[in-house]
Amino acid sequence: MTVAVETALSPAAERVRERVAASPVAGRAEVVDRDLPTIEVSPKDWPTLARFLRDDPGCRYDLFIDLCGVDNLRRSGQKTRFETVAHLHSLPRNERVRVRVLLPDPESPSVPTVCDTYPAANWFEREAYDLFGFQFPGHPNLHRLLCHDAFVGHPLRKDYAPGQRWFFAEEDLRMPEWSKQTDVRAGHFETQTISIGPSHPATHGIVHLVARLDGERIVRAETMIGYLHRCFEKMAEKHHWNQIIPYTDRLNYVSAMLNGVGYVRTVEKMLGVEVPDRGRLARTILSEFSRIMDHCVCIGANLVDIGALTNFIYLYQNRENIYDLLEACCGARLTVSYVRVGGLAVDVPEDFVARCRALLESIPLLIDDVEKLVTNNRIIRNRLSGTGIVTKEQAIAWGMTGPMLRASGVPYDVRRAHPYDFYDKFDWDIPISQDGDNFARYLVRIEEMRQSLKIIRQALDVFPAKGPINSDDWRVVLPPKDAVYHDMESLIYHFKLTMEGIRVPAGERYEWIEGSNGELGYYAISDGRGGPYRLKVRPPCFPNMAAFEQIVIGGTVSDAIATLGTLNVIAGELDR
């Protein structure tokens, strides 16, 4: 007789195990406890499990967060070479689960699609197909997404040598099949297909929308991205943990600070390193300023697209002033590279609090001016109200987070649902709207800026004037410079950190923060070396943009431009 050894699970994982035992895949799925409850399942059970996890009243994992591939070729102790890892969130229960789908066949890895259960999985699966070569039988549009169409191989496989270059010519561009056929209907004009972008002032970055027009109305559309793909995730595998920070700046370059904070939090959690209060508050303050900056850019650019130029200048003045603060802290305006694992690169300047307080005075004045010009303006109302509507159900199904989801009436904010740093101690509100149109998203963003100012004000009140900003763990943080110059032990730490990187214990972790566009998540796998084995970014605007081709249907081209602005797509994080 064999006795099954039951390992003790955390309460959350125990609940997941109970539910999985009641599911149709009971006995074929294993629940393990990692940083999140993790279900391991075989590919053929994955669609059944996905549907169960979404619909079971005890699970209700309705928000599809992320799906990515992992190649275990150089990682020991794994069951299969390939796996896909999905993260699901339950809005009603505010819980999370990770599903690892283990792909048994290393030659032709294949996993059935879950697009019918989670429409948000569409682009995530295309990305895994593109970067890992996984097949997703049943997927409606399985084509390359980030790499160009003349690309050979699957770059995130461990046996793909980085540094190869593939030439892309114009004739290699894949146009959707439907766009090549002419649609002639009796008694009606011929419809026509147009390309909006890739390089179009309204695409803010490089995004290609192929749209079929019936008169002025869009009847079918497909978005093509990847023009700004620069293999962030492959580069991350080739660098030390700290060296990735300048790369994260270039994800959402409009609010670079937030990317860095999200990234180092993941690594700090893996290490178990604590950052002193002063460092965390400085990060919080600068993150919130970055959020204001991002919303300023989003609203300003959106209004320019629909013909209101003055607001852009007022809002960008805020952004310039915030850049001055960031530059005084770290020496760069756009690509700040200010955070480090375990703290910040340098202490904040002496006049930090005074500078922040001056910004708290000046920013609301300019926001007020914009509100005066815009909120009750009839033209703006006509352009934004009732266009680009996303209902609550659609927003959840498409995996939206951030202002997009909140403007559709779901009060989900990571700072509230999964509080980090001191967000649960501050007094602030989540702005929502039930309308789900472009105007609602504008209103939500305006109010979020005011709430961010409120958070900053409270953070400044408790900001310690003196004290350490970095962790004192020198296996992680570089020792002080004057110690390095004169003390052998410090020099050794300094040398080991610089030459070999931080030794992060082997394991995996998904950590998420509220980015300016929604949930910004980093899924990191370490094998104990100085750099990540695999680093996946969950860019907040990726699911938003995936839904764009659905949102614009039925609207006019000019509505599509207005909608693209309120989606706030940052090509840097979309294409990575």
Next chain:
Amino acid sequence: MSGVIDVGRRVPKQLTLLQKLYLPEIARGMAVTLRHLLRNLANPKGMPTIQYPEEKRNYSDRFRGKHILTTREDGTMKCVACYMCQQACPAECISIVAGEHPKIAYEKYPVVFDIDMMRCVFCGFCVDACPKDAIWMTRNYEMAFFTRADAVYSIDRLRETREEVAKHGYGYRPYYPGDGTTPPSDASLLPVLAGSGERDRLRERSIPLPERDPGPGPLNAPSQAEKAFSA
């Protein structure tokens, strides 16, 4: 923590007749822009626009611009070609070839020290990595070139010169005026001593150090700091 506010309900869905008429709203908008115009006319110095290149932005003394290789008092470079900055560089833009210095106390020096400014992302990691205080940054951000070869700065363009520092000023570096520390007169000459660690050294100089946690707890447990904050 606090609640949720419905901004959609706060703003009236329907515009009033006056707002629909559009002309009063134009007047209101004009008042806003006119106020900005008059304020700028009254105080042209306070205008945010900078007339570059006639006028230049005043950057902080942490600005990450062009690098310089600092020198000792005798004019030789502090760099000992230890390759730390080359290793720390995330853009792989530094290339060094080390040589033996004729003066035995200096041991090594860089025969070649190239920075490819086209690759450089100006992150300042090289400054953080240097154990000899040998590489700093300046506030010089005007580095346009006509050829790719021009973009590779070698020692002769990286060596610190008095004119360059006077013109642009120091940028990102390990020490700033007023942060309680002073740069060592010549870090590369002072010996590195085996000691009990920099913690004792910092305590001697009465720089407070937080006590270490007794041991790593579970990852999600509230930290000492969090407990102190909520108390």
